[in-house]
Amino acid sequence: MELKARVLIVGGGAIGGLFAWRLSLSRDVTVSIVCRSNYTQVKNSGYLISSAQFGSAVYRPKGVYQSVDQAVQTEGSSYDYVIVALKALPNIYDSSERIAAAVGPNTMVILFQNGIGIEEPFAKRFPNNPLVSSVSFVSVKQENQGELRHGGFSLLAAGLHNAPRSLAERYHDRLQFLFAAFESQGVSCMIEADIQPYRWQKHILNGSTNPVSVICGGSSCQEMVKNPHCKWLLEQSMAEIFLLGKTVTGKSFPGVDGIVDPQSATDYIKSIPVPVYTSMLVDSQCKRPMERDVILKNPIALAEKHGVDVPHMRALYALTTMIEEGYSK
Template sequence: MYKVLLFGSGALGSVYAWRLQETGAAEITAVCRGNYETVVQNGFQITSSLFKNDVFRPSRVVRSVSEAAADGTEFDYILVCTKALPNRGDNSGLIAAAVTSQTTIVLIQNGIGIEDPFHARYPGVNVISAVAYIDVAQPEGGVIEHGGNCALVMGPVGEGQRAEKLAEVWENGGVSCSVLENVQAVRWLKLAWNASFNTVAVASGGNNTRIMVDDPECCRLIYNIMIEVYRLGEAATGAPLPVMRGIAGPKELLATAQAPGVVVMPSMLMDFLAKRPLEHEVILGNPIQIARELGVAVPHMETVYALLRMIEKQYLD
């Protein structure tokens, strides 16, 4: 029985934790803040197109990481499912009370360079990087709406058997989960979508994917950003980015959003509408820094990054 701490009990984190606990091989302790009272009383009310509708009640619900560790529990895994916001502070320290030499930290977050603060703060502790493919939302506290996707790509395999064992449990829970040696290549693939659609959705004034791809100039901007991400990702990893889900490059990726009837509300757009901090540093800032170090031109990414920083300042600073 694995003891698992969920830090970031939002839509994404609750679904992945739910699938672990459903197997009977994991006990979930969920750190809940804004939704604490609702989850304690009612659990997570989950509707899912992929799985059965259910009420997910974690083994324990606590208000803080310190409370979770106060009774001496040693966690095998800590799932970090919060937004990666280095521009708002180093979030690696928020789980410190629960980290031991036996802990494996699993980062289910967007962006490039998210692992660096955790490696620096917890030398010798296993850190698994995980890329999520899931469509899920939490329209109100404790209410989760999950679609038909639930997959994870984890790595590196150099972290030992812990990644493989966790992947096996997730597979048993219905999550498509694979462990790859070069998970960073998959991070760059995911970035091709996040750095284009997520960012332009906000920089363009607040638009969903349908509106953006239907405008020729906006669609061209999105495509140019995708090209830059692919070029930069290949320079950073030293190899062509892999083909996944039949997507071999920017044209195929763009086509997924241009298909009739497809309308996506990017996560950064939802953060913008709710006036929450934006993940522009790990989605654009860190990649741009890598581009400058490697001498790769990314003018479209740089332009959108500058605009996002100014947009965020208008309502946060």
């Protein structure tokens, strides 16, 4: 009997649930998932998925756990791949610590997290493991616990973050194996020598619409770009991200979705047929911690390091921080 690669996805929200579903359909891998707030729903009934790209389905993961420790106690720690789909909240917890029990000597760690500067805690904790930074271009939302709504497109772009030259080819082959499993189930995948321009490409929307939507008090992305004043603020913030990203990486962005400047970014938002509400907005409305550090604080620190002026990003960080600190008042 041919052995299948073992995958543990840590974080069973919208991103983790969607990609666990697609990966589980491959005959080459087995997939387990760690859920938190939606554990009971997923454990008992699975995911109810409505996808414009893949159709509707009920996905019942074979292994559903409340914690990484529980998964390891049940299945052992010899995972070939650990995919991190947790929210990146370094001011609240260390994601690398949360997955540590599942990372063995040969485990490849793959980050499906948003934001800038997310890789360093993992590189520090797992210096001898292959670490992959992946950027997901996908519209998916968990509307209720275990209920996912996905649009008509899914793309993963990834690259090795810490690959010694002597091992780079072997690590590349392992990543290629996993991505072939994704591609066999309709997910487009790219492996890049330098993934950071793609990470900054996604950050054009993440770093602008997320904080602005929180400050606007509940507006969809489409509503924001229809308002001329708000559209101006979005485009000013996007211009800072373009300049900072190009300065940090020394490269141009890849232009995914035709986004090559702030104007094309807001035009893209206008073209989306259904209302889009950002993850930071949803977290704010639920009075949960927002990913403000990886979306704003880390880029601002890089701007200081590289001498790039980002006044709009600074203002957005100040305001979202005040809003989050006001939860407990």
